[in-house]
Amino acid sequence: MSVISAKSVEQDSVERVDTEWNVLTRIAFRFSFAYFGLLCLGLGLPRVYAGIFLDKLPAWASNGPLYPLSPALEWVGREVFDADVALHLSSGSGDQAIIWVFVFCVLVVAVLATVLWSVLDRHRPNYQRLHAWFLVFIRLCLAGMMIVYGTEKLIPLQMPGPSLTALLTPYGNFPLASVLWLQVGSSPVYEMLLGSAEVVGGLLLFLPRTATLGAMLSLVSMAQVFVLNMTFDVPVKILAGHLVLLSLVVLAPQARRLANVLVLQRSTDPARQPELFGSLRLRWIAVGVQVALGLWAVIGIVPDALKAWNEDGGGAPKPALYGIWSVSEFSQDGQPVAPLTTDQNRWQRVVFDVSGMAYQKMDGSLVRVVGAVDSAAHTITMSQAAGGSGAQPSQIGTFSFAQSAPDRLRLNGQLNGHPVTLSLEQLDLNSFPLRSTGFKWVQDYPHFS
Structure with a gap:
């Protein structure tokens, strides 16, 4: 009986230690609950589960929670930071000034909520049940975003292969972000492997038993993404950085056990978390x-x-x-134009790509245009891209074309109001080392140039 009593006392002591949080732990939880909860909702992370219904939602919902908050955030930007901020929905940048203002507002609200919560609820010993629900919410937000991020790499969309115009652009003309995009896009297998790691991490997060492993894989994946965003100036630093933090939030309850196993090489007990549902049936339904x-x-x-x-x-x-x-002959107003690098009218090359059409001047600069090729009528209509929103492209050229051979092309028509004739020869795309250099098991010398 004494042995049994000693074990009972020991178990009661362990449970009491687990249920009595110290003051700093309670304050940290209150802040984390307010900050990460508001941030996830504000950035619209749960919108992932809207899935196929996103396009059917009203503008304030389909464009994300920041859309209806924009007037308030613009006011904060003016009054607090003396800056005019606006939400640019078509920008694609996650580091817009207005999003930084939103993060600042969330931080301020979270601090105030933590102070008020700590004063009004200072006698509560723990938040075990609320903490369990909070982890479920954070885990599902993180899981959804990992699948979104990973799918765009697993189906290599985020970093496409180098376009034809990129092959003609000097390396030094690329901004840092483009260098990263082209580097990853040049190796689709590498991009797909990165995406598969993110997708697997996300899928593991949906099962409570595998959530820790999923959070660890997500932490490693998103830490790499965050470092790349910081060092290559990719404008998704806010989201990537917070996904790293969300991974750490999910892992925090297991920190001691992970340290015992991975660092200290000690045995550890199974994780004990408060059950959210009383019956086994409800627990299985929750997992389902x-x-x-x-x-x-x-x-x-x-x-x-x-x-x-x-x-x-x-x-x-x-x-x-x-x-x-490649333009081998160029005539304007019935007169041949010599291929001088100082000539501003003659073309050096013409590019027809999936993303559009472009022509290269004699000085090497590339001009992207809106091109429409009618294969049946053998005509090409070329317009200058519109400069502002709502502006219509202005037509700058119309041509008829004929091919004497698959790699020979002749254009006749009008360009900027002048009659022109062009003879073109198709370049072999494999003449670019970026497209022709393949994998080799044996290399006596590295192939860097």
Whole structure:
């Protein structure tokens, strides 16, 4: 009986230690609950589960929670930071000034909420049940974003292969972010492996038993993404940095056990968390709901990614005249134009790519244009891209074309009001080492240039 009593006392002591949080732990939880909860909602992380219904939502919902908050955030930007900020929905940047203002507001609200909460609820010994629900929410937000991030790499959309115009652009003219995009996009297998790690991490997060492993994989993946964003100036630093923090929040309750196993090489007890539901049946239903959410997120994301791949990505059909064409002869107003680098009117090359059309001047500069090729009528209409929103492209040239051979092209028409004739020869795209250098097991000398 004494042995049994001693064990009971020891168990009661352990449980009491687990249930009595110290003051700093309670304050840290209150702040984390307010900050990360508001941040996830404000950045719209749960919107991942809207899936196929995103396009059917009203503007304030489909554009994210920041959309209705914009007037308030603009006011804070003016009054606090003396800066005019605005939400640019078509920008694609996650580091806009208005988003930094939003993070500042969330931080201020979280600090105030923590102070008020700590005063009004200072006698509560712990928040075990609320903490368990909070971890479920954070885990599902992180899981959804990992699947979004990973799918765009697993189906290589985020970093596409180098465009034809990129092949003609000097390396020194690329900004840092483009260097990273082209580096990853040049190796689709590498990009797909990065994406698979992120997708697997996200999927593991949907199961409570594998959530720790999923959070560890997500932490490593997003830490790499965050470092790349910081060092290559990719404008997704806010989101990537917070996904790293969310991974740490999910891992925090297991920190001691992970340290015992991975660092101190000690044995550790199984994790003990408060049950959110009393019966085994309800617990299994909760697990099923989380798995269903994961499947729903995949169903909502993967078909759209595949559609984008087939319509605008690497699976899209190549346009007529696809390739890089070198201008061997150029005549204007009936007179041949010599290929001088100082000539501002003569063309050096013409590019027909999936992403559009461009021509290269004699000084090497590339001009992107809106080109429409009618293969049946053998005509090309070329317009200058519009400068502002709502502006219509202005037509600058119309041509008829004929091909005497698959790699020979002749254009006749009008360019900027002048009659022109061009003779073109198609370049072999494999003449670019970036496209022709393949994998080799044996290399006596490295192939760097």
